[in-house]
Amino acid sequence: MKMNNSKVDSLLTGGESGELTDKQKRIVEAAIEMFSEKGFAASSTSEIAKRAGVAEGTIFRHYKTKKELLLAIVTPVMGNLVAPFIVKDLEKVLEKDYEFYEEFLEAMVRNRQAFIQKHLSIVRILVQEIPFHEELRGQFIEHVAKDLYARFANIVSHFQEKDELVQMPPSSVVRLTISSILGFFLARYIFLPEHEWNEEEEIEMTIQFIMNGVKAR
Amino acid sequence: MKMNNSKVDSLLTGGESGELTDKQKRIVEAAIEMFSEKGFAASSTSEIAKRAGVAEGTIFRHYKTKKELLLAIVTPVMGNLVAPFIVKDLEKVLEKDYEFYEEFLEAMVRNRQAFIQKHLSIVRILVQEIPFHEELRGQFIEHVAKDLYARFANIVSHFQEKDELVQMPPSSVVRLTISSILGFFLARYIFLPEHEWNEEEEIEMTIQFIMNGVKAR
Amino acid sequence: MKMNNSKVDSLLTGGESGELTDKQKRIVEAAIEMFSEKGFAASSTSEIAKRAGVAEGTIFRHYKTKKELLLAIVTPVMGNLVAPFIVKDLEKVLEKDYEFYEEFLEAMVRNRQAFIQKHLSIVRILVQEIPFHEELRGQFIEHVAKDLYARFANIVSHFQEKDELVQMPPSSVVRLTISSILGFFLARYIFLPEHEWNEEEEIEMTIQFIMNGVKAR
Amino acid sequence: MKMNNSKVDSLLTGGESGELTDKQKRIVEAAIEMFSEKGFAASSTSEIAKRAGVAEGTIFRHYKTKKELLLAIVTPVMGNLVAPFIVKDLEKVLEKDYEFYEEFLEAMVRNRQAFIQKHLSIVRILVQEIPFHEELRGQFIEHVAKDLYARFANIVSHFQEKDELVQMPPSSVVRLTISSILGFFLARYIFLPEHEWNEEEEIEMTIQFIMNGVKAR
DNA sequence: TATGAATGAGAGTTCATTCAT
DNA sequence: TATGAATGAACTCTCATTCAT
Numbered sequence: 001m002k003m004n005n006s007k008v009d010s011l012l013t014g015g016e017s018g019e020l021t022d023k024q025k026r027i028v029e030a031a032i033e034m035f036s037e038k039g040f041a042a043s044s045t046s047e048i049a050k051r052a053g054v055a056e057g058t059i060f061r062h063y064k065t066k067k068e069l070l071l072a073i074v075t076p077v078m079g080n081l082v083a084p085f086i087v088k089d090l091e092k093v094l095e096k097d098y099e100f101y102e103e104f105l106e107a108m109v110r111n112r113q114a115f116i117q118k119h120l121s122i123v124r125i126l127v128q129e130i131p132f133h134e135e136l137r138g139q140f141i142e143h144v145a146k147d148l149y150a151r152f153a154n155i156v157s158h159f160q161e162k163d164e165l166v167q168m169p170p171s172s173v174v175r176l177t178i179s180s181i182l183g184f185f186l187a188r189y190i191f192l193p194e195h196e197w198n199e200e201e202e203i204e205m206t207i208q209f210i211m212n213g214v215k216a217r
Numbered sequence: 218m219k220m221n222n223s224k225v226d227s228l229l230t231g232g233e234s235g236e237l238t239d240k241q242k243r244i245v246e247a248a249i250e251m252f253s254e255k256g257f258a259a260s261s262t263s264e265i266a267k268r269a270g271v272a273e274g275t276i277f278r279h280y281k282t283k284k285e286l287l288l289a290i291v292t293p294v295m296g297n298l299v300a301p302f303i304v305k306d307l308e309k310v311l312e313k314d315y316e317f318y319e320e321f322l323e324a325m326v327r328n329r330q331a332f333i334q335k336h337l338s339i340v341r342i343l344v345q346e347i348p349f350h351e352e353l354r355g356q357f358i359e360h361v362a363k364d365l366y367a368r369f370a371n372i373v374s375h376f377q378e379k380d381e382l383v384q385m386p387p388s389s390v391v392r393l394t395i396s397s398i399l400g401f402f403l404a405r406y407i408f409l410p411e412h413e414w415n416e417e418e419e420i421e422m423t424i425q426f427i428m429n430g431v432k433a434r
Numbered sequence: 435m436k437m438n439n440s441k442v443d444s445l446l447t448g449g450e451s452g453e454l455t456d457k458q459k460r461i462v463e464a465a466i467e468m469f470s471e472k473g474f475a476a477s478s479t480s481e482i483a484k485r486a487g488v489a490e491g492t493i494f495r496h497y498k499t500k501k502e503l504l505l506a507i508v509t510p511v512m513g514n515l516v517a518p519f520i521v522k523d524l525e526k527v528l529e530k531d532y533e534f535y536e537e538f539l540e541a542m543v544r545n546r547q548a549f550i551q552k553h554l555s556i557v558r559i560l561v562q563e564i565p566f567h568e569e570l571r572g573q574f575i576e577h578v579a580k581d582l583y584a585r586f587a588n589i590v591s592h593f594q595e596k597d598e599l600v601q602m603p604p605s606s607v608v609r610l611t612i613s614s615i616l617g618f619f620l621a622r623y624i625f626l627p628e629h630e631w632n633e634e635e636e637i638e639m640t641i642q643f644i645m646n647g648v649k650a651r
Numbered sequence: 652m653k654m655n656n657s658k659v660d661s662l663l664t665g666g667e668s669g670e671l672t673d674k675q676k677r678i679v680e681a682a683i684e685m686f687s688e689k690g691f692a693a694s695s696t697s698e699i700a701k702r703a704g705v706a707e708g709t710i711f712r713h714y715k716t717k718k719e720l721l722l723a724i725v726t727p728v729m730g731n732l733v734a735p736f737i738v739k740d741l742e743k744v745l746e747k748d749y750e751f752y753e754e755f756l757e758a759m760v761r762n763r764q765a766f767i768q769k770h771l772s773i774v775r776i777l778v779q780e781i782p783f784h785e786e787l788r789g790q791f792i793e794h795v796a797k798d799l800y801a802r803f804a805n806i807v808s809h810f811q812e813k814d815e816l817v818q819m820p821p822s823s824v825v826r827l828t829i830s831s832i833l834g835f836f837l838a839r840y841i842f843l844p845e846h847e848w849n850e851e852e853e854i855e856m857t858i859q860f861i862m863n864g865v866k867a868r
Numbered sequence: 869t870a871t872g873a874a875t876g877a878g879a880g881t882t883c884a885t886t887c888a889t
Numbered sequence: 890t891a892t893g894a895a896t897g898a899a900c901t902c903t904c905a906t907t908c909a910t
Contacts, residue, residue, distance in 0.1 A: 058871070205393065275895055626792075709873080
């Protein structure tokens with residue numbers, strides 16, 4: 001019987017570790033495994049229970065429904081997908097920790113890559129299930145489309161004022177930047193994860209590519 | 218009872234229309250609707266039958282299993298997603314129908330956008346189900362990752378020889394081009410379809426953005 | 435497409451050959467194959483149709499129900515299982531074609547063995563389905579348990595009067611004789627058909643065995 | 652609702668009674684009833700559930716498939732059909748508990764008759780389903796055709812050495828003995844159970860009959 | 869708190885039978 | 890006469906969820 005008490009980290013507990021019992025952790029881990037392998041709808045609670053080494057009933061003691069289990073897994077990651085960036089980096093940027101957009105981009109991409117890598121399975125679940133669950137779509141739009149977008153636009157404005165970036169609507173710069181990065185992340189981690197990637201080089205190229213498209217001339 | 222005999226076009230019949238009976242068409246349409254709304258696993262054959270206005274058994278007379286129905290819907294689109302581009306446009310490009318990479322890009326993006334728009338639901342299904350079905354992943358890799366990639370790289374080489382494009386490995390130019398375009402398409406049609414998009418402008422910008430990143434200096 | 439026009443012989447037509455169309459014959463053959471392999475309940479009309487190379491509907495044009503098809507196959511054989519014996523041999527016996535019980539036994543066993551061998555599949559179906567179909571049980575009891583039994587007992591009486599057989603109730607002589615022979619046939623053709631049998635020897639021994647048990651002392 | 656907690660005895664539990672829950676017992680009983688009445692293929696799990704007074708799902712909680720239910724019922728009886736005879740009686744015979752073959756025959760027949768009578772329905776299922784299930788045929792051949800046959804032949808040799816039995820190949824003595832007994836049992840319990848039988852007398856006669864056929868002269 | 873037997877609705881699939889062609 | 894698309898009931902089996910222990 002697994003005694004894993006580190007794989008599911010504080011992310012899922014809302015910050016204070018130790019809130020999840022050992023069995024709860026095993027349930028969450030098993031669910032993450034299955035959801036990301038076969039999708040939410042095709043995963044059965046009975047197999048999750050089996051993989052977690054708990055009784056079927058135990059799952060429902062902790063999560064009223066199967067869907068609640070999904071949300072418990074996916075919601076905190078969705079928040080953190082953008083949260084740290086927003087909080088920390090935004091300040092850093094405005095406090096001139098980053099003198100150039102490229103520097104900021106570099107830091108952000110690497111930071112988000114690390115995050116995605118660490119929570120790969122959950123991010124995969126998130127991407128796969130968003131189209132089918134209103135709640136997820138709602139959260140996603142609020143956090144990403146609004147929050148992140150707005151703050152990111154601020155940052156872009158900041159660098160435009162410093163004449164580093166081309167005078168294009170900030171929203172467009174953001175869109176282009178994000179979709180280039182997202183394009184890479186999706187290809188790298190979701191659609192073609194088995195392909196052999198030269199990550200370092202690809203990232204560098206992607207950033208250069210973006211810079212060529214948005215730097216002031 | 219619907220009498221739709223045009224929505225499911227020749228794509229699904231392998232070219233010659235009229236191969237699908239009226240009921241078969243209704244089954245396919247209902248399935249496309251449901252699969253793209255709720256996902257394959259969460260769609261039940263009984264509801265597909267109900268929506269199609271046929272008996273449940275009728276579905277299985279035409280498609281041995283639910284999965285075969287999925288493949289019958291998705292496979293031809295997967296082929297056509299890249300096929301026309303490959304066959305027609307490749308020749309056009311090499312026969313100098315397009316003098317500039319930008320011209321070619323423009324034509325290709327618009328052509329593929331039209332295709333995606335026309336078969337939006339099916340493309341959505343494709344994107345959503347690829348991670349869960351080996352057959353689909355296999356087809357996708359063969360068609361897109363290999364076929365399209367290789368031919369696209371040829372085109373890029375062609376324009377590099379004409380000194381229009383930067384001297385970067387063709388595969389990287391391809392990757393960057395595709396992931397920018399894909400990034401847009403995914404955002405536009407899959408992840409944020411409800412957002413109000415100024416398509417014309419976004420496409421133009423995306424192309425400009427790509428050109429900035431890849432044109433010879 | 436099979437053009438078999440000899441395998442299903444006149445037995446199934448009620449005597450006059452040519453009554454069954456080519457398709458009908460193929461249906462009957464396919465049904466015999468399947469019923470004896472998988473049993474009546476586990477055989478589907480659709481597979482019978484496939485094996486016969488006809489449309490599903492065609493079966494029901496000739497036989498109103500699946501059960502009627504079973505009866506059409508099994509009934510004539512059931513009749514003939516005992517009929518010829520009764521008619522011809524009974525007379526022969528009484529007209530002293532057979533001077534000794536052993537002679538009669540020998541002739542009967544060989545004759546019935548030939549019959550069973552020729553119609554093995556159908557006999558197998560008969561044995562397997564009798565417990566589940568009242569009609570069959572009814573026919574069987576009437577033909578075998580009554581008809582054959584009664585006539586057989588007459589024959590035994592005949593030989594008892596000639597002092598060839600022990601003075602035991604004729605019904606018991608019949609029962610012992612039949613169950614010894616049946617025991618052999620069941621083992622040989624139904625339960626252990628794959629076992630390597632030395633038929634000639636076994637039959638001889640079985641008859642000797644019976645004779646030892648029933649001959650006058 | 653039946654509260655039968657004795658009909659399904661320790662045979663099905665592997666020896667230790669109390670291993671089957673009340674519902675499990677009811678399922679097994681209902682299944683035995685139905686299988687022996689209508690045959691395995693023609694019995695539906697939904698009707699078994701109804702007769703057992705449980706939900707259909709409950710059946711599949713205890714037996715993964717319908718076939719597993721069949722095997723769970725039939726396998727232990729198949730083993731016990733020959734096992735006790737082999738173990739106990741063999742020793743008894745060789746340790747001269749039985750001085751004469753006839754004595755041994757008598758004991759064996761009565762003992763097996765009691766067993767068949769007690770487990771009649773299951774034996775009926777066994778006989779009916781053997782032709783359609785490889786597993787059963789395999790078990791049957793191993794247990795009966797090999798095990799029992801070999802040991803029985805030993806016993807016959809034993810009595811042949813004592814000059815009680817005719818000098819015929821032991822395998823033939825066994826075959827004749829068994830098929831006479833089997834012929835009686837099949838007629839008595841499987842094919843013509845409704846006929847009025849004078850059991851005592853029939854058995855006695857059968858044994859006499861066998862003895863006449865096999866005793867030394 | 870944790871269990872796992874039990875549930876019954878509903879899953880995908882097969883079936884014997886019908887009927888318009 | 891023969892077809893095979895169509896049916897819908899019934900099939901075996903799985904599911905998320907409940908609840909007595």
